[in-house]
Amino acid sequence: MVSPSTFRKKLYHWSSLHPRKDPWIEERDPYRIWISEVLLQQTRSDQARSRYISFLKRFPTLNSLANAKEEAVLLQWQGLGYYARAKNLLRAARILESDYNGIFPQTPAALSTLPGIGSYTAAAIASFAFGHPTAVIDGNVIRVLSRILGIPYLPDTSALKASWQELAQRYLDKSAPARYNQAIMNFGALQCKPAAPGCSDCPFAIYCEAHRSGRIRDYPAKKKKLPRHERHFNYFLMVDPDGKCAIHQRDHDDIWGGLHQLPMIETSNKTEAADFDDYRLKDAFPWILHPTRPEFLASKTAVLSHQLVHCIFYRLSCHAHSAKIKPLLSFENTQNLVNFAFPSVLRRFITDSLKKGLC
């Protein structure tokens, strides 16, 4: 078993040979670190990198974020997924302004009271910004320590979370928490990768229990597979005589909460254009007047972690009974659609439709 001091020494040596060039590297400002860490929650650095730059350009300071509208933050987050992250960023920014005088608290315990900041993000901000001696535990840290020490268990109960924290804490370099946390995560991401890890030139191969036993695949244990719920979303590209297009904001208690979409009818099965007669359209959309027969345009499946959302897109022309339009629905000029946040499957469809002149 590798001792903490040997582990750190070899980790730092590996680290010096594998410099990383992410824009948040060496960052000390808690606001910027916070943004990067939330972006990186369940998101690869390749995907987060450009978003980090653009988010900070749009919201350069805590104050600018706290004063933003949710719609603006969601627009910035468009296409990234897990949109609760964006909504929690805004909530936390407002709490930091109102309750903390715009100053970040410096301990993991205080940080983790903020919405969207859990144990990982709290440890990351505290160690990177303030040098707090707390070990981060993310997917990388778990994989590295799990393999080297031969511990298969994921921290998926409160007891296992506690023992993992205790273990990670023993290996942490308490004199340089930021450097250590950064290094072990980089090592996990670049060397001790989930699939095809670089064991042949790994500095820990001689200590590694997973490598010794030839059971690398068993460390750490796999999360149990989740069945995917299938859904059918029937979207209607509705164009009024002015060329405006109907959009509506989704409820917050379902996927893509708070984002926009086209008027939609969810069905339990696949549909075709003939399934939607005037009666059915008026039942679903009480404000609709003189709809033309829906025309099939496209179908596309959105693959989510827990759901398979089959989207079918139809087009129709109509008028709108303005008095019956609900608050969350509106007709927008098509050139204005770039100012609303859509889930990726809809953003792609809308972009294509504009290109083809369908709206």
Place this chain on the structure above:
DNA sequence: AACGCGGGGAT
């Protein structure tokens, strides 16, 4: 303790 929440890249 278990589940819901996106989207994408690597294998």
Place this chain on the structure above:
DNA sequence: ATCCCAGCGTT
């Protein structure tokens, strides 16, 4: 096809 990503909040 499958895995899983610098996780978190709700139930």
